[in-house]
Amino acid sequence: MDCQNPHSPGPLRLLSRLFCAAFIALGVSARANVVTFEEVTLALPDGAGALAGTLAHVQDGDTVVLMVAGSGPTDRDGNQPHLKNDSLRQVAEGLASLGVSTLRYDKRGAGHSVVRNLREDDVQLQTYAGDVERWVARLREQGRFQRIGILGHSEGGLVATLVAQKLAVDFVMLLEAPGRPFDEVLKAQLARKLPEEQARSAASIIDSLKAGRPVADVPDTLRSVFRPSLQPYWASMFAQEPADLVARLSMPLLILQGDQDLQVDIGDAARLAAARPSASACLVRGMNHVLKHVEKPADQNRAYTDPSVPLSTEVLRDMALFLKTLNQDSVHAAKGAFACPVRIADAVQAGR
Numbered sequence: 001m002d003c004q005n006p007h008s009p010g011p012l013r014l015l016s017r018l019f020c021a022a023f024i025a026l027g028v029s030a031r032a033n034v035v036t037f038e039e040v041t042l043a044l045p046d047g048a049g050a051l052a053g054t055l056a057h058v059q060d061g062d063t064v065v066l067m068v069a070g071s072g073p074t075d076r077d078g079n080q081p082h083l084k085n086d087s088l089r090q091v092a093e094g095l096a097s098l099g100v101s102t103l104r105y106d107k108r109g110a111g112h113s114v115v116r117n118l119r120e121d122d123v124q125l126q127t128y129a130g131d132v133e134r135w136v137a138r139l140r141e142q143g144r145f146q147r148i149g150i151l152g153h154s155e156g157g158l159v160a161t162l163v164a165q166k167l168a169v170d171f172v173m174l175l176e177a178p179g180r181p182f183d184e185v186l187k188a189q190l191a192r193k194l195p196e197e198q199a200r201s202a203a204s205i206i207d208s209l210k211a212g213r214p215v216a217d218v219p220d221t222l223r224s225v226f227r228p229s230l231q232p233y234w235a236s237m238f239a240q241e242p243a244d245l246v247a248r249l250s251m252p253l254l255i256l257q258g259d260q261d262l263q264v265d266i267g268d269a270a271r272l273a274a275a276r277p278s279a280s281a282c283l284v285r286g287m288n289h290v291l292k293h294v295e296k297p298a299d300q301n302r303a304y305t306d307p308s309v310p311l312s313t314e315v316l317r318d319m320a321l322f323l324k325t326l327n328q329d330s331v332h333a334a335k336g337a338f339a340c341p342v343r344i345a346d347a348v349q350a351g352r
Contacts, residue, residue: 034059035096040103042134044115051131052076052112053105056096062146063323065095065173066135067104068128070154075111076104078153078290086307087290088153094316098323101145103135120229124236129162136167147326152177154264154289158237161245171252171326171336173319176261176289179268179275183210183238189263190225198222210238242268243275252336253279254322256315257344258287260294269344280322282340283347287312314341 038055053076057064067088072080078088092102106113108123108131132150139148149171152160157177164172178185183206191199198221205215205226212235218226226234246253253276257269266283273281286293292303293312303309321338 033096033099042138049115051105051108053103055103056092056101058096058099058101061099061101064101064103064139064145065149065151067102068132068150068152068156068159069107070156073110075106083304084307085290085304090311098320100323121232124233126236128159132159132163133167158240158242165248169251172249173254175256176258176264178264179242179271181241209235243271246272247275252326255279255281256284256318258284260286260288263289266347270348273344278337280337280340281344282318283342283344284312284314287315291315
């Protein structure tokens, strides 16, 4: 991203101005970075197909962030069918303005990631973690970068922590990631959306799956969520304890949570932060689940479906501060730790 280039495309030029102004104020370099975009593919084992992604390589940059999208058929830009917001694309553009390269990709079965004979029954959380491990291996094989980190959004945060404890990447950033076991998160989400009787039925199914008991007789009103072919995926999710996974990480960790998120709340971030006291855990005012700035509840739907809704500038501000600490050479510096403008712990204590 070129802060000075008047010929950049309109949306990119607007983002560039916003990010550059914020980073200059922070004392972070906002020089014109030369970025090359490479379409990359990753072959899956046994000829099963290939994943497709975009490597945004910043010239002279020594850091790359592998971006892991959230749940559902999400592509490299953070979009799903009928839900286009370009959130991950905008994060990648913001990181480029910081001199940080990114690799973002279409999840298997989404976008241009084609997997032959893909069956829902075969997809579990560990399936997505395996894909991330392969991308990390690809980045290491290239030898272009001195530092490799993982950014996980929502469910992608759970995947990121699974991979990070196994591969020991250089840093992890969790955005709107669940802190409670996902069965609790899903129960709460469905309770807000479903009539009371259906919510009770859904909770019973969730409890059965968590206990390792598949449910054959699913009410028609709940089949879209709990059809038998999806149950192995849910069971793999419910088996994880996000706070325990975070507690096992030793690399620098950033936890970001928006106070306008309708899917994951500040309590989730607080639980993650408590499990890893050395992490920087920041509340982002006005940010919703897809990392967009919303002023009022009525803005939520548009934020999910309109790419022109701007990304929260504060989320880039906090990532900039975090990444800046990684470059500190002082032996006394707490790598990755910085004073959040709004700490999760302070916000919880003050009742938000």
